Amino acid sequence: MIVTRKRLSLDAKYSILGAILIAPTILVFCTIIVYPLIAAIYLSLFSIYTPTMEGQWVGFDNYAQLLASGEFWRSLLNNIIWTAGTLSLQLVFGILVALMLHQNMLFRSLARSLILFPYFLSTVVAVLIWRWMFNDLYGVLNHLLMWAGILDMPVDWLGSMPNAMVSLIFIGAWKYFPFVVIVVLARLQSIPESLYEAATMDGAGRFARFIDITLPQLKDVLIVIILLRTIWDFKEFDLIYLLTGGGPIISTQTLPLMVYREAFALNQMGNASAVAVLMMLIMLVFMTLYLRKTED
C-alpha cells in the first residue's frame, strides 16, 4: 500500500519555524505568568494559613469580607492618591526638564546622565539615601530647611501624616520622572525643525510655537507614558514598603502592600490572593477604558 505524505507548503514550514522561535517565550508566559495568575485566583477562594499552606474552601467569603472591610477601601484610596499624586509630579517635572534639556546648555550630556540616574538606581539605595536625609537628628534635609528659616523644628517626614504620603509621592516622582524626561526628550528631538521654521515665518512667537507645534506632537507619546506610568506606579511595592512599610499604621498602605501584609504578616494567604485578584481587576478595567478612550 502506498502512503503518500502531503508535502508541507513553504508558507506552512515558515509558520512552524516561527512558532518554534516564540515557543520559549510562550513557555515562560504560561508557566510563570499564566500559572501563577490562575493559582492566585484559585487560592483566593480558600482560607489558607501561610506557614503550612493548609486551608479550606470558603468560596467568595474572602472577597465579601474584603469589600466590607474598611482596610481594603482605605488601601485602594491610598493607592489612588499615591498614583495620581506621583504621576502628576512625574509628568510636570518630566516635561519641564525635558524642555530644559532640549535647549543648548553647557555639558548637556553630563546633565542628562545625572538626571537619568534616579531612575536606574536601586530602590534600596534610593530608600537608604532618603531615609538618611530625612533622619530627624542627623538628616541634612531638616537642617538645611531650618538653616534657611523655613522650619523651626525638625519634621518627621515619614512617621506622621500627611507627611508620609507627601514624602512618598515626592520621592516617587524623583525616582521615576526621568522616564518621562527621556521619552519626551526623544520625541522632542524628532520633531522636524522645518515645522518650527514654517511657523516662525507665519509669525508665531515662542509660546505659540509651543502650544501649536510641540504639544500636539507630544500628545501621542504622552498617552503611552501616562498608561505605562499609571500601571507601574499603581503596582509599586518596593519603594513604599521600604520607606514607610505602609505606616503610620495603614495610612500609606497601598494594595500591593496589603497583599504582602495579609500573606506574610497576618498569614492569610487566601485573603492576600483575593486582594491581588481585586487589584488586577481594577487595573484591567482602567487599562481597557483608557485604551478605548485613546483609540478614538
Place this chain on the structure above:
Amino acid sequence: MAMRKKGSHKILYSIFGWTVVLLISFPLLWMILTSLKPQSELFLIPPSLLPSEITFEHYVRLIHETPFLTYLKNSIILAVGTTVVVVVIATLGAHSLVRFSYPGRKSLAVLVLYTYLLPSVVLIIPLYLLMVKVGLSNTLVSLIIAYTTFALPFALWLLRSFMAAIPADLEAAAMIDGATRMQAFFDVILPQAIPGIISTALFTAILAWNEYLFAMVLINNDEVRPLTTGIMSMLVSSFNIEWSLLMAASVMMSVPLIIVFAFLQKYLTRGFGAGAIKG
C-alpha cells in the same frame, strides 16, 4: 552683537539648568559625600556639608566586616544569568513576532502588553510555592527564573521595535542568496540587531541588579542573598543603624550603574525611545 547676546544667553541658561540638575542629583551627591566622611563627622549637629577629610574607612570595613562581597557575587550571577536567559528568549521571540506569521501572532503582541498589569505581589506567592515544590527555593536559579517572568515582556517589547526597524529586504536578500531562514537570522539580522540587544541587555541587567521583593521572598539564606536584600538586612540587623556603612554600600552598589552611564548611556536612551515611542 547678536552673537554675544546668544553666548551670554547660553551661559545664563546653563547656570539655571545646572541648578536644577544639581538639585535633583543632590541626594546622590550626599550619598557619596557621606560615605567619604570620617565616622566622627557623620553625627555632627548641624551636619557638615563637605567632609573635612576624605576617608575610605567605611569601604574597607564594608568589605572586610560584612558579607558584602558575597552579596556582590550573588548579584553579579543574578544579573548576568537573567540577562543571558532573557536576551536569548526575547531575541528569538521578537524575530518570530516581526518576521513570521502564524495564527495567534497578533494576539500575542497584545497579551504581552496586558502582562504589564500583573503586580509582582500576585506572582510571588504561587512562584514561591512552585519553587518550593520543585526544590529550588533559596537558590539563585529560582530568582533567575522569577526575574525572567517580569523582565521578558519588557525585553520582548523593546526588541520587537528594534527588530521591526531592520529592513525586511535584508532577510529576503540573504534568503535569495542561499541562506535558510535561520542562517539569514544569524548572518544578517543579528548583526543589525546588536545595538538593540545591548539596550535590552542593559535594561534587563539593571532590573535584575535592583530587584528587591522577589529576592526577599524567595531567599532567606545569607549565602545566597543578593545586594538588595543583603544591604537591607544590614540595616535591620543592628541596633545602631550604621549609616556610614550603608552609604558606602549604596555607592558600591551603584558603581556598575555609573560605569554604564559613563560609557553606554546612548543604549539606554535609545531603548526608551524605541520601546516607548513605537509602542
Place this chain on the structure above:
Amino acid sequence: MTDTSLGIHIECVSKSFDDILAVDALDLEIRKGEFVSILGPSGCGKTTLLRMLAGLEQPSKGTISIDGAVVNDLPPSKRNIAMVFQTYALYPHMTVAANIEYPLKKRRTPKADRTRLVHEVAAVLQLEQLLQRKPRELSGGQQQRVALGRALVRDPAVFLLDEPLSNLDAKLRAHMRAELILLHRRIGRTMVYVTHDQLEAMTMSDRIAVICDGRLQQFEAPNDVYSRPRNKFVAGFIGTPSMNLIEGRLSGAGDDRVFRSGDWTLPIRGLALTGDAENGIADLPVTVGFRPEDILLGNTGDEARVTVVEPAGHEVIVVCRFHGHEIFLRVSPDTRLRPDDRVRLTPRVDKLHVFAEPDGRRINDDFPK
C-alpha cells in the same frame, strides 16, 4: 528546437492578502534568455508577482515553474535566481567584497574560487577600488553596482530586478539603463524587470507585460504595445505625454461612419474595426485615442485654443483646449505658438485608436492574424 518548458511559466497565479486580491489569475510565459518588463502603476501587483517568482511570497492559487520544475514550495535559496532590490539591500555590516562573496559562501564554494569570482565580477562592474569599503560609504550608483555584482556572481538562471533604478538621479538612470541592456546582451540570462516607468520598459525589454489591478493587460514587444495597445488602460499608460482619449459615440458604417462627442464630429472612413462597430450598429459608446504626434495641425479640422506651450529642447509640447477637452500635441521645435493662439487641428484617422465602452477593449482590426 527550443524546449518550451524552459523559461518561466506562470500559470493562473493568484495572490490574496486577507481580503485584498493583489494578483488575479495571471498567465505569463517568459522565454529563456528574454528580458521582460513587468510594467504598471503603483499597487498593481507587479512587486507581488516578482516576490512570488523569488519565493518570498507563495501564490494562493496557481503554479510557477522555472525551467520545467514547479517551484511553488521551493524556498528562495533553492530556485537558482538572483534579485536586485529597489533598496539594494546590501548587508551593512559587511564590506563590498563580503557582500558579493556571501552567496558563494552559502553555496560552500571553495575559498580560492570565491576570491577569484568576486574579483571577476568586481572587474566587470568597476568595483575593484571599493572592495574593502562598507555600503554606507558608497554612492547610490555604486551601491547599485554592488547589488548587481552580488546577483551576478553566482550566475543564476533568472535575474529579478525590482525597480532598481528608481533611487538614482536622472542622468545616472539613463546611464544604468544602457549598462543593463549591455549586460543582458552579454550574459543572455532571463531577466524579469519590474518598473512603473514606461520609458524604462520600452527601451530595455524584449517584451512588456502590462499589469493593472493584478491582471495582465498585454504581453508583447514594446513597439506592439505602443502602436497596438489592447485596451484603454495600456493605451493611456504607455507614452509620454499620454494618448489623448475622448469619449463619445460611433454611428454609421463604411463611408458614413462618424464619431461624435459633444459638438465635435469626426468622420472615420477607411479604418477597419471589428465586431459591432464594423457592422454599423448605430450609436456605439466608444472612446477614441490619438497620440500627441498623430495630430495634423494647420488648415483642416476644428478650432482649438492653445493654453500652454512647453518647449522641451528637441520638441515642443503644446496643450490645447479642443471642444472642451484638454489635448496634448507634439510639434517640431521651430513651431511658433503662444498661449491663447487659435489653431486648427484634427487627429490622423489612419492612426486613430478606438476603444469599446464600457470594457475599454481596443476594437481596431489590425492585429496580426
